[in-house]
Amino acid sequence: MSSPEQSPKVLLTGAAGHLGRQIATRLATTGCRLALCDVAGARLATLATELGDGRAGSTHSILTIPADVTDEAAARGAVAGAHELLGGLDVLVNAHGVEGPTSPVEALDPADVRRTFDVNVMSLFWLCGAAAEVFKAAGGGRIVNLASGAGLAGGAFTGVYHASKHAVVGLTRSLALELGPSGIVVNAVCPGFVTSPMVDRIVSSLGRLDLPTEYAHMVPLGRYADPDEVAETVRYLACEAPEYMTGACLVLDGGLRA
Ligand SMILES: NC(=O)c1ccc[n+]([C@@H]2O[C@H](COP(=O)([O-])OP(=O)(O)OC[C@H]3O[C@@H](n4cnc5c(N)ncnc54)[C@H](O)[C@@H]3O)[C@@H](O)[C@H]2O)c1
Numbered sequence: 335m336s337s338p339e340q341s342p343k344v345l346l347t348g349a350a351g352h353l354g355r356q357i358a359t360r361l362a363t364t365g366c367r368l369a370l371c372d373v374a375g376a377r378l379a380t381l382a383t384e385l386g387d388g389r390a391g392s393t394h395s396i397l398t399i400p401a402d403v404t405d406e407a408a409a410r411g412a413v414a415g416a417h418e419l420l421g422g423l424d425v426l427v428n429a430h431g432v433e434g435p436t437s438p439v440e441a442l443d444p445a446d447v448r449r450t451f452d453v454n455v456m457s458l459f460w461l462c463g464a465a466a467e468v469f470k471a472a473g474g475g476r477i478v479n480l481a482s483g484a485g486l487a488g489g490a491f492t493g494v495y496h497a498s499k500h501a502v503v504g505l506t507r508s509l510a511l512e513l514g515p516s517g518i519v520v521n522a523v524c525p526g527f528v529t530s531p532m533v534d535r536i537v538s539s540l541g542r543l544d545l546p547t548e549y550a551h552m553v554p555l556g557r558y559a560d561p562d563e564v565a566e567t568v569r570y571l572a573c574e575a576p577e578y579m580t581g582a583c584l585v586l587d588g589g590l591r592a
Pocket residue numbers: 347348349350351352353354371372373374401402403404429430431432433453480481482483524525526527528529530531532533
């Protein structure tokens with residue numbers, strides 16, 4: 335276990351989610367000092383208790399920052415709060431998100447489209463902007479965005495989610511260019527199908543449109559990803575990847591788009 339001075343200080347958004355929990359556990363067990371953020375305050379508190387009581391092998395106390403990151407002030411406040419509470423900030427991991435509506439394009443509810451973009455895209459401008467300010471003052475930092483395989487190809491009836499994740503990929507690459515000279519590296523993880531409630535929700539809503547509901551056979555490895563495989567990839571980018579790796583969108587899809 336690294337000393338407190340060497341432990342990366344990480345703000346993780348979407349921490350109470352299915353992947354967020356796995357990522358938080360991975361980072362805690364590898365010695366990171368964590369500030370966990372999510373709009374779901376009760377689930378966040380439960381997770382922090384579980385991680386903080388030593389069961390996950392963490393020796394650090396776990397801080398929580400309940401916040402709706404679509405609110406610009408709240409998102410910026412989460413970064414400032416993490417920086418203050420942790421006594422510095424080395425890494426921002428953005429793992430919040432929503433799957434958005436599954437619908438023929440002509441039947442989309444504009445409120446659903448806007449909400450999806452507010453959560454998946456707009457929030458990243460506020461979070462990454464606030465982190466860039468902190469990281470520039472410190473001489474460097476790392477940002478890891480949860481994009482998706484949906485950010486690299488289209489999807490019928492899920493165009494809102496796919497378009498929002500293309501935006502995450504575009505923002506990741508753009509910020510790598512913009513922030514590289516300040517010593518800030520920006521990367522994304524692009525998981526394909528992961529065993530998760532989010533995939534279950536998407537697949538069941540596609541089923542209501544009479545579309546296929548079985549996708550594992552399309553994956554060369556014949557299965558969905560385990561959430562911990564995503565968490566390990568995030569940990570690698572957050573804590574271990576060479577600094578020269580920036581602007582990368584690591585695909586983790588069992589060969590689906592190879
Ligand atoms: N599950 C998958 O198969 C999969 C695949 C590829 C990419 N992803 C991406 O990974 C990320 C996490 O997915 P997941 O499966 O854990 O989803 P999830 O629905 O289990 O968790 C998402 C979390 O984000 C939080 N959140 C939503 N809106 C928020 C807001 N406005 N402010 C703060 N927190 C908010 C939710 O409360 C929830 O805890 C998402 O960006 C998702 O698009 C997931």
